[in-house]
Amino acid sequence: MRFISLLSILHGAAFIAAIPTTPTRRDDGNDTNPKCDVYKDVLSTIQTTVFENVCGDEALDVLRIAFHDAIGFSPALNKSGQWGGGGADGSIMKFSDEELLIDQNVGLDTSIIRLKAIALQFVDISYGDFIYYAAAVATRMCSGPRMKFWHGRPAPIAASPPGLIPDPSDSVTKILDRMADAGFTPEELIDLLASHSLAVQEDVDLTIPFTPLDSTPTVLDTQFYVETLLEGTMWPGNGSNPGEAMSPFPDEFRLQSDHLLARDDRTACYWQSFIEDESVLGPRFAKAMEKMSLVGQDVDSLIDCSHMVPDSVAAASVRGPHLPAGKSLADIEASCKDRPFPTISADSGPQTSIPKPPRGNDGDDGDGAADDD
Ligand code: HEM
Ligand SMILES: *[C@@H]1O[C@H](CO)[C@@H](O)[C@H](O)[C@H]1NC(C)=O
Ligand SMILES: *[C@@H]1O[C@H](CO)[C@@H](O)[C@H](O)[C@H]1NC(C)=O
Numbered sequence: 001m002r003f004i005s006l007l008s009i010l011h012g013a014a015f016i017a018a019i020p021t022t023p024t025r026r027d028d029g030n031d032t033n034p035k036c037d038v039y040k041d042v043l044s045t046i047q048t049t050v051f052e053n054v055c056g057d058e059a060l061d062v063l064r065i066a067f068h069d070a071i072g073f074s075p076a077l078n079k080s081g082q083w084g085g086g087g088a089d090g091s092i093m094k095f096s097d098e099e100l101l102i103d104q105n106v107g108l109d110t111s112i113i114r115l116k117a118i119a120l121q122f123v124d125i126s127y128g129d130f131i132y133y134a135a136a137v138a139t140r141m142c143s144g145p146r147m148k149f150w151h152g153r154p155a156p157i158a159a160s161p162p163g164l165i166p167d168p169s170d171s172v173t174k175i176l177d178r179m180a181d182a183g184f185t186p187e188e189l190i191d192l193l194a195s196h197s198l199a200v201q202e203d204v205d206l207t208i209p210f211t212p213l214d215s216t217p218t219v220l221d222t223q224f225y226v227e228t229l230l231e232g233t234m235w236p237g238n239g240s241n242p243g244e245a246m247s248p249f250p251d252e253f254r255l256q257s258d259h260l261l262a263r264d265d266r267t268a269c270y271w272q273s274f275i276e277d278e279s280v281l282g283p284r285f286a287k288a289m290e291k292m293s294l295v296g297q298d299v300d301s302l303i304d305c306s307h308m309v310p311d312s313v314a315a316a317s318v319r320g321p322h323l324p325a326g327k328s329l330a331d332i333e334a335s336c337k338d339r340p341f342p343t344i345s346a347d348s349g350p351q352t353s354i355p356k357p358p359r360g361n362d363g364d365d366g367d368g369a370a371d372d373d
């Protein structure tokens with residue numbers, strides 16, 4: 001619940017309305033596939049007992065788990081005769097003993113173990129189905145778009161090998177190569193990084209136990225793409241850490257990988273396109289997330305249960321891209337060589353500050369953060 005206290009004072013304030021609980025109808029009106037019905041129970045369980053009806057720690061962890069599971073897929077390794085991982089197969093849950101040893105999964109342990117116990121209650125769906133359904137619901141909880149959901153992933157056959165999850169200290173080339181190996185274009189990576197508008201870090205810099213990576217937690221927000229382009233002027237917490245870049249705010253954490261991708265020739269113009277037209281974020285994120293949920297899977301053998309993803313009730317009103325108070329266009333490190341940076345308005349008043357939220361519920365919120373390791 002700690003996110004609620006953040007809402008009104010963030011660099012880009014947003015307001016959350018009621019979260020929907022009823023599945024919608026399928027686009028073609030055919031709701032007859034009984035195999036989808038199980039998700040009615042999954043939905044009410046995860047919304048109430050896992051997410052506690054907010055876009056909070058658990059919803060964010062689910063999105064991150066979905067990525068770390070899917071990206072465990074390497075045709076390049078397979079070609080060299082090694083096991084390359086099964087992609088979006090739920091192996092991060094089934095083989096959690098092995099995959100939680102991977103560095104980049106530090107901090108996801110509590111969540112994965114808790115979610116696994118819940119997934120086990122639903123015998124008709126695999127761990128992979130559970131993760132990607134939960135990710136689609138988490139996206140809705142965080143006022144993101146409705147994405148397609150496919151059911152029927154077979155059980156994973158082995159743990160993903162280590163070395164496949166991008167690290168925030170990796171170079172842009174290394175990250176783009178890794179994403180390409182798993183089937184993603186640079187543009188699709190930038191689409192997926194919208195999820196970092198929700199993100200907080202708890203494991204990169206341990207001296208600042210809870211800070212947003214960028215922008216506004218609680219809703220998927222274009223503002224992430226603006227704030228990552230602000231010149232970094234300080235290190236929040238006690239100085240620099242591997243994978244961290246300087247931040248424009250004392251209370252906001254900046255991942256080095258986000259910082260570099262925002263400025264690299266290969267990705268900067270696409271990055272800027274989110275600021276030029278804020279309406280692209282939702283559809284792009286939905287499409288890239290659907291693709292992520294199908295890594296290593298044969299979609300022809302899956303069943304379309306998209307109607308089980310909750311529909312929207314205009315859940316959040318998000319301000320358009322803007323400059324936080326105290327910042328001007330001169331603070332933007334515009335990096336697209338093809339086009340000028342769009343003119344966006346600045347908040348007036350003194351520089352806003354994000355107070356540290358209470359940490360009181362960490363004992364039971366299952367955020368799996370550094371505090372329990
Ligand atoms: C270049 C690729 C990426 C890198 C290097 C990266 C790295 C990170 C790091 C270091 C954190 C902070 C973790 C912590 O300190 O607790 C984080 C958080 C997060 N990441 Fe990424 N990430 C990448 C891509 C993605 C993608 C594609 C998604 C999802 C679709 C994603 C979703 C998230 C979410 C939701 C969080 C917040 C987790 C939480 O607050 O509990 N990330 N990421
Ligand atoms: C609806 O879906 C079911 C299960 O996939 C299928 O058997 C049935 O033929 C479909 N009905 C229509 C009208 O498309
Ligand atoms: C590589 O992938 C093919 C096709 O999916 C599979 O049959 C083969 O067993 C894989 N090889 C290894 C070493 O995992």
Ligand SMILES: *[C@@H]1O[C@H](CO)[C@@H](O)[C@H](O)[C@H]1NC(C)=O
Binds near residue numbers: 206207238
């Ligand atoms: C951070 O730095 C301050 C001042 O140097 C020090 O008192 C504090 O113990 C440090 N905190 C951590 C967690 O390292």
